[in-house]
Amino acid sequence: MTKKKDWTKGDLLNVSSSYWRGCSLQAGVRLGIFTAIDDGYLSLSDIATKIEADERGAEHLLNALSAMGLLVKEDDYYKNSSASLEFLSSKSPKYIGYIILHHHHILDGWAQLHEAVKTGRPIEKRSYGEEFERECFLMGMFNLAMGIAPNVSSQINLSGRRRLLDLGGGPGTYSIHFCLANPNLTAVVFDRHTTEPFAAKTIDKFGLADRISFAGGDFNVDPISGGPFDVAWLSHILHSNRPEECQSIIDKTVDVIEPGGLIMIHDFILDNSKDSPEFPALFSLNMLINNWGKSYSEKEIISMLENAGISNISRHSFQGPNDSSILCGTV
Template sequence: MNLPDLLQLSGGYWSTCTLHAGVKLDIFTCLTDSAMTTPELARQLSADERGLGMLLHALTALELLHKEENTFRSTAFSATYLSKKSDSYMGHIIMHHHHLVEGWSRLDEAVLRGEPVRQRLSHEALERERESFLMGMFNLASLNAPRIASALELSGHRRMLDLAGGPGTYAIHFCLHNPDLTAVVYDLPTTRPFAEQTIRHFGLSERITFQAGDVLSDRFGTGYDLVWISHLLHSESPADSATVVAKAAESLADGGRLLIQEFILDNTKTAPLFPALFSLNMLLGTRAGQSYTQQELFALMNTAGLCEVNRLSLDLPNGAGVMTGTACR
């Protein structure tokens, strides 16, 4: 690293906060169908003209808006991913990132205390964050789920458990790619409305059901050909992760498969970069969560009695990987 890179690293949050403000104010939706001047958009948003003008110019500098004479319009890219009128809208995950900023600004406190520092929220604010988180997970999973589902050979699999499945994105895409597959999305009761709405949107209500429960204290059922656990273990301690994996293994039929997706560290824990940073994100928001190494995930699955444990050859972003193991009884 050189000095310019260091300063860019230090001040990079300026661009991040500019993007977050644009999404929070829904500027890209407003400017998708027609160009508007700053005063026109300020009236629509009940915003200050001076402040809005500065934001619009900064978003243009980031190549997220296009300016022609005195009017602004969304670019093709921002209209696709940042407008609520688009089926590819990614604003939910961006707002989830926005909600994490306050905690990250107190990372030094979390390191000294070894515990979460995120502030307690009002019920209304908590509901907004929950929606951003769940639909943000839908945003992210929608990028990877079709790729993973098409890469897996699931012929002969009939019953799937999507454990802590949130809005059911993976269950949906696995079922879309495998017509004989049915699925259960298992998550907390508060997740049910989001899951059932998403499942209904894809026309899969007859093949995918929702089961409410707690992954640590409740049972999952038995006889599943496939159990999918995506980005759950990093929220839990090693001991609780072992409990979840053991219970998942017990829910498999003989010969059934357990698949675990995580942001996976190498065994030195110094790379890849994203899982290393994500471990800090868990420090900020959970009591004992962390990113796990491939070796640690292997150990969890072997201890649960699974055989043929290995990592699938998949090229996924942000250091993500999928581990697989088979129930051999």
């Protein structure tokens, strides 16, 4: 049973206004404030000039970011906090600004959540430019996966496995780390053609172009190519699809896995009561707003796997930073 919070009036008001903080962070990233400051110590005038902003507007935002602890203000000069320098300056290898910009791009839809609930349909959202939005989404997913994939690949035993299907694998982050951890493994990233240039660049960067290939297609429509496989990895795919689409995706995946092969589902998995953990429950609303998917419970995913003939289903001990988890089974 989920432990429920004893809410106070102050708690409710803090949650209701919490988007102020989110929007301030997103504006700081979009304007390039943290990158402009980087490891320097700049005046209001210097920062406003660098980001091409009005000084009055810049001062309000810089002071708010300082109040949040993202900047440090001393004698009318500003510098990044250690966390901002590490994660919010685009010059840092640990930059997470792309996923923050993705959150900015979906903000309009969240403001109309009540309409999505009434209609049960996604919200038609404003476009910030298809290429820019795609870049932010792909890079955001890459940055997040880079923080998780090394841990996943070290915890999952793929010794003896020869060929991995990374379905909807985007830039191939998980394929890369599974192959790095398993020298005899090869992989195929199956995703839409628009993802291929980014995937090829990323795979080549890790020196794995001879072991990881890309197959273009829409797994909801096209047959899965590149098989047969003896292991399949489906990371954050199911939540973007309706139940019947999820079943079809799993069925198609099983069709290209050899008997005795392993299938792994990585997603934001709800408890069977569906009221916890909090992040998967909230993420289900994000899917309601943006597409026809949702977060699925463990029971629902196990049922899909069993319907596809999967046996020996178990939940791996891995737990991701936003309560993502992994279900495994044998074909």
